[in-house]
Amino acid sequence: MAWILLAFAIATEILATSALKLSDGLTSLPWSIVTTTGYIASFVLLARALKLQLDMGTAYAVWSGVGTAAIALIGFLFMGESLTPLKIGGILLIIGGVIVLNLAGAH
Known part of the structure; x- marks a missing residue:
């Protein structure tokens, strides 16, 4: 379940970052709302994944790494x-x- 939450956290972070580019410096209200909502959702989902005993270093590396590459x-x-x-x-x-x-975390 933690990995599923992490996958949704990544997806919402990717959506938020894409919307950030489209928000034109946060001057477009609709895209600014998508950006803000997406980042909040992403952090909430990441926090819940960590609460389910996912290693913090691994979870953050996957979250940020996959998001950056995407x-x-x-x-x-x-x-x-x-x-x-x-x-x-x-x-x-x-x-x-x-x-x-x-x-490294799979031992």
Whole structure:
């Protein structure tokens, strides 16, 4: 159940960060509301996942790492941002780090 909550926390954080870009510096009220609501929901879900005994370091690394990689891809696919080989390498390092943290916690 903790991993399901963490997955929803990641999804709401990705939604909030995407809306933050669309909010035009928080000047667009609808997108600002989506941003604020998404971040609050994400932190609540992350807190509940931690309450269910998910390791804090692993949970935060997965939450932030997957969110960062997803936002980089969303920026490239939908918002006209560049995706250079260096950025791709960084995303792969993030994914690798999340995998290593999960393997380290699986004992």
